[in-house]
Amino acid sequence: MFELIVGMFLAILALHWLADRLGLPPAVALLAGGGALAFVPGLPSIAINPELVLVIFLPPLLMDGAWFTALALFRRHLIGILALAVGAVVFTTAVVAVVAHLLLPGLPWAACVALGAIVSPPDAVSARAVLQRVKLPRRLSTLLEGESLLNDASGLVLFRFAVATVLTGSFSLGAAVTSFFVLVIGGIAVGGAIAAVWVKVLPRLGDDYLKIAASTLVCWASYLAGELVHVSGVIAVVTTGLVCGWYQHVVFSASVRMRGVAFWQVMVFLLEASVFILIGLSLRGVLERVGGLSVVIDRMALPVLAIIAAVTVARFVWLFGSDAVLAALRGLGIRTRAPLGPRAATVMSWAGMRGVVTLAVALTLPQAMPGRDLMLVTAFAVILVTVLVQGTTLGLVIRAAGLREDPASHPPLDLAEAEAAMLQAQYEAVEKLAYAEDGSLRHPRLLDRFRRRATISASYDGTDEQRREDIDAHYGVILAAVAAGRAELVRLHRAIQIDDETLHDLEHDLDLEELGAIAAKA
Known part of the structure; x- marks a missing residue:
């Protein structure tokens, strides 16, 4: 197994290099490469423990997204994020459930809902892997990143209730809604508590490596603590990441930040890449479970294709429908957020890639679940199509849309103004310390250096383009x-x-x- 893991990491390096050479999103090359490696003769079959996959990969990858999230923008667009992370997931689940029940009338409604919950939440890892290589306006990137952080919780809650309904034969809408809010609020409380401990304890750890280790382990501590008290571990991690990311500027020294970020980025790169390799490697096991590729083509092709279409169309309907509601409210004089517009809504609709959560959740299906084989194949097919098709064409869609940054979304100070304010503060600090108690100038060169930098920055009258060239x-x-x-x-x-x-x-x-x-x- 260790040899296999080392070989997988070597394959990651090769496939990532190949993706760069071919101009492809790395996720696409890794997923396709993992699928090809799965059928290499003599390679042992990969059996993924889905619960272990979620525990190992999900917390650090969620933490990475939350840590670098702009909290002010996240709060500003929270309603839009929740509309996607909760509303779009519930709507997609319902659409997929209806389509599955129409095509397979013998499949119980609860099983159809479970299938919808499996394929409905876009994946944080897939979104990050693709969005890192494209440029989006600030509002759209905030919405997509925020959605990817929160929607796993919605999908997991829907899935667990659907499975419980199938196994027990009973369902209560009131209990489901109450449980959802308990899971979310409890997750926020646990994540906030873990983050508060981190903020208080970290400055007391003298050694840089202890601080980096503590900052690395906090994501798993938050997730496991949330799951231990039966609240949402996903929400706990996201809350911890948002709070720690906000405070890291005051609790980290420069050396901790440099070393920690470098270590964290390498770790996240390997984990993120491993996810797609493992998804590809799991293809063989999925096909073996259902009886081979011929069984998939003969018996499952039509419902699988229909569900892939339903997943894609449902996201378009939700986003364009939400935009139409916002436009109608503004037309009635009700102040709301400005609609995205058809071009931005198209980009957002096309950015719904699925990934590790979809597969891991599908693999946790109990053996007694009706339609289990179909659900496994559908989950893998949705991942494959959304990552390979949408992932490779999202850049083209964004360029064709010709999106421009909304001037209203810019902060009050631009880069040049912020730099001028920073340099002025530095100059004032040096000016206070440059003189001895008797009034003599002790650091003339430092004072002259910082005065010159502050004066040049404040008096620069060229364009932003000229400033960048200089x-x-x-x-x-x-x-x-x-x-x-x-x-x-x-x-x-x-x-x-x-x-x-x-x-x-x-x-x-x-x-x-x-x-x-x-x-x-x-």
Whole structure:
């Protein structure tokens, strides 16, 4: 098994490189590559423990999305996010249930609802994997990221109630709604409590590595704590991530942030890529469970295709319908959020990729569930079609839509104004410390340096484009100087004129300078 895991990571590197060369979203190459690897002769069959998959992969990937979410934008668009994360999931579940029952009248309604709940929530991992490579207006990216953080909770609750109804034969709408709110509110409470402990304890951990380890483990602590007290672990993780992401700017030092972010990004990259490889590798097991590809084509092709169509159309109907309601309310003089518009609604509708949660939930279906084989095949087919088709064409759809950033969504200060305010604050701080108690100037060069930076930034009257060109040119020179300095250090080290310690110390200074220049140039 260990050899298989190492081989999987090597395959991830190769497939990711291939995706970059071909200009494909990495998720597409990883999913297709995993599917191909599943049928390599001699490769052992991969048996995924669905509960373990959710526990291992979901918390850190949700945490990553929540950590870097702009909380102010999240709050501003919360109603729209909930309309997608709850409303769209419930609506899609209902549409899929109706279509499944029409095609398969012998399938109980509760089983049809369970199928709808499996395929209805777009996946946080799939959305992130695709959206990282496309540029969207701030409002749309906030809606999609927020939806992907919260909709898993809606789908999981619907699924559990549907399965319980099938197995027990009883259902109470009031109990379901009450339970949903308990799960959500309880998840928020647990996540907030875990985050509060993190904020209080982290500054007291002296070592940087302890702080990074604690920040890494907090996502699993939050998820497991939520599940332990029978509330939503998903909501708990999202709440923890939002709070920790908000406070990390005051509890992290620069060194912790640099090291921690680097470690976290590599870990998330491997986990995210592993998800798609595992989905692809599970194809063989799914086909073996249902009797082979011929059985799928002969007996399941029509309902599976119909459900894929229902999932896709339901999202379009919900988004365009919601937009029409907003437009009608504004026409009646009721102040609401501005409608997305047909082009933005089309992009949002096409961005509903499914992924690991859909497959993992499908694999937890009890053996006694009617239509279990059909549900497994449908879950995999929905993932395959949405990731391979929508994932590869979403960039084209966005470019064809020609979306532009809404000026009203911009913060009060633009980048240049914010930088000027920051430099002025730095100058004022240096000015207070530059003089000794007797009034003599102790740090004239520092004072002159920060005064010059603040004056230049505040008085710059060029366009944003000219400013960007000047910045690129300025820091391009710095990066060239850093490269020349590093080359000289390596030359001196190779000529045995400096020792390893000197090389590492001076190289660290160059690395910090290079990181600062790259960040300023980005």
